[in-house]
Amino acid sequence: MTETSGYFVIPCRLLLTEDQRDRLERLRRKRDVELPDLISEIVSQHLEELAPDDLAEPLVRDDRATLEERLKAYRRDLRRLYMRQAQLGASAPRWLAAYITDVEEEIVRLERRLSAS
Numbered sequence: 001m002t003e004t005s006g007y008f009v010i011p012c013r014l015l016l017t018e019d020q021r022d023r024l025e026r027l028r029r030k031r032d033v034e035l036p037d038l039i040s041e042i043v044s045q046h047l048e049e050l051a052p053d054d055l056a057e058p059l060v061r062d063d064r065a066t067l068e069e070r071l072k073a074y075r076r077d078l079r080r081l082y083m084r085q086a087q088l089g090a091s092a093p094r095w096l097a098a099y100i101t102d103v104e105e106e107i108v109r110l111e112r113r114l115s116a117s
Helices: 018-031 035-049 064-091 094-116
Strands: 002-004 007-009
Touching: 007 094, 018 035, 064 094
Parallel strands: none
Antiparallel strands: 002 007
């Protein structure tokens, strides 16, 4: 996760059915917002509606091995994203470059945490 002005950017992949994708796109157009903003709104609203019993106990601070595993996973994702961006070339969507930037920032943050531990 990358912190941005008190918020966290979480690079992720959404697995939706064709109908769900269609409904999400229709909702995005109806509200005239960017997709990341709409998804953030939906997730935030859902989390606010959860009862405390629906949540697990808070995680303890990551140990070095966990940080290293997360760093490897982000680097793997970044390589995949670079390949996808190269394949798409000039037709790559704008959000892909922003997503790559978010992953790069998260890698830097994790590297700092590892060097501090």
